[in-house]
Amino acid sequence: MKREFAGDRMVDVFARKRAWHRRRAEAPLVEKVRILLDLQRQEIPLLAAQRPLRRWERPWNITP
Amino acid sequence: MASLADVFRVLARMREEGVVIDYAIGGATAVLFYAEPTRTYDVDVFALLPADESSSLAPLVPVYQWARAHGFTVDAGHILVHGVPVQVLPAYSALVVEAIQTARVHYYEDVSVRVVGPEHLAALALQAGGARRRERAWLLLQTARIDRDQLRALVRRHDIDVEIPDEA
Numbered sequence: 193m194k195r196e197f198a199g200d201r202m203v204d205v206f207a208r209k210r211a212w213h214r215r216r217a218e219a220p221l222v223e224k225v226r227i228l229l230d231l232q233r234q235e236i237p238l239l240a241a242q243r244p245l246r247r248w249e250r251p252w253n254i255t256p
Numbered sequence: 257m258a259s260l261a262d263v264f265r266v267l268a269r270m271r272e273e274g275v276v277i278d279y280a281i282g283g284a285t286a287v288l289f290y291a292e293p294t295r296t297y298d299v300d301v302f303a304l305l306p307a308d309e310s311s312s313l314a315p316l317v318p319v320y321q322w323a324r325a326h327g328f329t330v331d332a333g334h335i336l337v338h339g340v341p342v343q344v345l346p347a348y349s350a351l352v353v354e355a356i357q358t359a360r361v362h363y364y365e366d367v368s369v370r371v372v373g374p375e376h377l378a379a380l381a382l383q384a385g386g387a388r389r390r391e392r393a394w395l396l397l398q399t400a401r402i403d404r405d406q407l408r409a410l411v412r413r414h415d416i417d418v419e420i421p422d423e424a
Binding site for chain 2: 213214216217219221222224225227228231232235246247248249250251252253254255256
């Protein structure tokens with residue numbers, strides 16, 4: 193009984209996750225570019241901690 | 257500060273001025289037009305070059321010369337267009353040529369930009385292989401509107417050994 197409940201919860205979690213991905217995919221293009229610029233700014237320090245960055249790996253200094 | 261539209265304007269100008277015969281944005285930047293954003297730090301641009309250049313040993317020299325003449329720096333195989341690294345890739349396979357010729361015209365703000373269609377984008381990712389590109393193809397299958405029959409025909413025609421599922 194407990195296991196079934198957990199299974200239902202997981203189905204719900206995956207469904208919400210799919211819906212979240214779908215919303216991001218259907219966002220206006222300018223919003224998606226804004227997300228990309230955010231991703232770049234968030235990821236660069238993590239990438240730099242793992243390996244030397246290539247010369248062109250840096251956040252784009254532009255507006256969406 | 258420049259915007260992505262300014263970068264796209266420069267690509268259109270390269271085509272207008274005959275530096276490239278035709279072009280289409282590919283890679284993760286193209287994915288933005290059809291699916292959820294994935295990280296990238298450069299803009300891949302597939303290009304059909306004038307006949308004289310495409311058979312040369314250094315086909316991109318005229319493209320780089322044009323870029324420098326317009327005030328853009330060329331570094332590590334990328335043209336820095338308003339600070340955005342743009343990598344121009346001469347069409348290297350029949351699939352890329354087809355992807356350029358069948359590119360879709362999108363509008364970003366008021367700028368028209370040629371972008372590889374989603375089926376060709378997925379086929380190119382599957383053909384290139386590697387974990388990140390397979391992930392990109394999967395992302396397109398999951399979140400973009402892909403004509404799966406067209407994608408199946410594409411992978412068959414270009415000898416890409418992959419099964420396209422009915423649902424991703």
